[in-house]
Amino acid sequence: MSIVENATRSGSAAREDRPAGARPGEHPGEGAGTRPGEYVFDQAWDRESERLRTNEAIWDPGTVERLERIGVAEGWSVLEVGAGTGSITGWLSERVGPRGRVVAVDLETSRLDWLRAPNVEAVTLDIRHQDPPREAFDLVHARMVVQHLQDRPGAVARLVRALKPGGVLFLEDTDSLPLFRSATGEDFLADVKAAGYGLMRRAGHEPRGGHFDLAAVLDLGLEEVSAEGRAVMVRGGSHQARHYMLWLESLRSRLLAQGLLDEERIEAALREMADPANRWLSQVLISTIARKPR
Numbered sequence: 001m002s003i004v005e006n007a008t009r010s011g012s013a014a015r016e017d018r019p020a021g022a023r024p025g026e027h028p029g030e031g032a033g034t035r036p037g038e039y040v041f042d043q044a045w046d047r048e049s050e051r052l053r054t055n056e057a058i059w060d061p062g063t064v065e066r067l068e069r070i071g072v073a074e075g076w077s078v079l080e081v082g083a084g085t086g087s088i089t090g091w092l093s094e095r096v097g098p099r100g101r102v103v104a105v106d107l108e109t110s111r112l113d114w115l116r117a118p119n120v121e122a123v124t125l126d127i128r129h130q131d132p133p134r135e136a137f138d139l140v141h142a143r144m145v146v147q148h149l150q151d152r153p154g155a156v157a158r159l160v161r162a163l164k165p166g167g168v169l170f171l172e173d174t175d176s177l178p179l180f181r182s183a184t185g186e187d188f189l190a191d192v193k194a195a196g197y198g199l200m201r202r203a204g205h206e207p208r209g210g211h212f213d214l215a216a217v218l219d220l221g222l223e224e225v226s227a228e229g230r231a232v233m234v235r236g237g238s239h240q241a242r243h244y245m246l247w248l249e250s251l252r253s254r255l256l257a258q259g260l261l262d263e264e265r266i267e268a269a270l271r272e273m274a275d276p277a278n279r280w281l282s283q284v285l286i287s288t289i290a291r292k293p294r
């Protein structure tokens with residue numbers, strides 16, 4: 001039984017049998033992620049799980065370092081928001097042990113089915129409209145989720161309500177400004193970034209999401225607030241580079257339909273990202289950590 005009101009135990013299974021970005025009967029420029037306020041990435045895309053796993057490969061080491069620093073310990077009760085394919089949920093589950101618990105919420109929870117641990121509960125929940133249990137968690141963590149929401153302060157307030165007094169909020173969202181900075185030249189993939197982020201922005205994604213996390217946390221009167229950013233150098237053709245290739249692939253049909261890029265440019269950009277001679281900087285991921293007053 002779910003512990004979260006108005007939420008369901010698991011999401012619809014991701015469909016694995018469709019061409020990239022396409023849904024039956026839909027114009028390729030319409031559908032998932034094209035309406036303002038809707039999550040921009042298509043949950044039904046056949047490579048969405050791979051896209052999420054490559055994202056974990058970029059950011060997990062730094063996230064785990066910060067979770068260690070926070071002092072997550074046996075017996076803690078943790079809420080993981082927008083859990084994706086669950087690498088951090090799995091780490092938290094091991095860390096909090098059998099006396100602890102991890103509630104992993106997402107719009108789509110079928111990607112968490114591989115996590116069989118008895119201390120993990122996967123719950124389908126839309127953090128735009130649905131409240132997790134109040135004052136129930138020692139830690140609430142959300143990585144690259146709040147930046148996708150139109151009402152970011154409202155969502156952060158909801159996450160703070162889920163914390164016990166004295167609990168820790170750990171938000172991670174990006175500043176996308178340095179993405180694709182490279183020794184190759186000032187304009188390395190600049191047109192691709194502008195097109196992709198323009199599309200994401202129209203769906204409500206905030207490219208400076210990390211800055212807004214800090215503002216929201218300060219406005220809510222949280223204590224012991226800290227914020228810092230990290231970025232990763234990505235080598236063309238690597239597992240991490242694959243994430244940016246999949247990002248572009250996932251947006252391909254909409255970029256084409258909206259005339260933002262053509263096939264030739266997309267193919268050339270994918271070749272550049274696959275080339276080990278190229279290296280570029282990721283987005284900066286800003287970690288905001290703060291404590292709810294006791």
Ligand SMILES: C[S@@+](CC[C@H](N)C(=O)[O-])C[C@H]1O[C@@H](n2cnc3c(N)ncnc32)[C@H](O)[C@@H]1O
Nearest residue numbers: 039082083084106107125126127128143144145
């Ligand atoms: C960019 S992915 C990040 C996944 C994971 N946090 C990570 O960093 O590896 C964003 C995740 O948030 C989920 N998500 C997006 N909007 C959401 C919402 N309104 N409520 C709950 N989850 C949401 C998506 O389904 C996706 O799994």
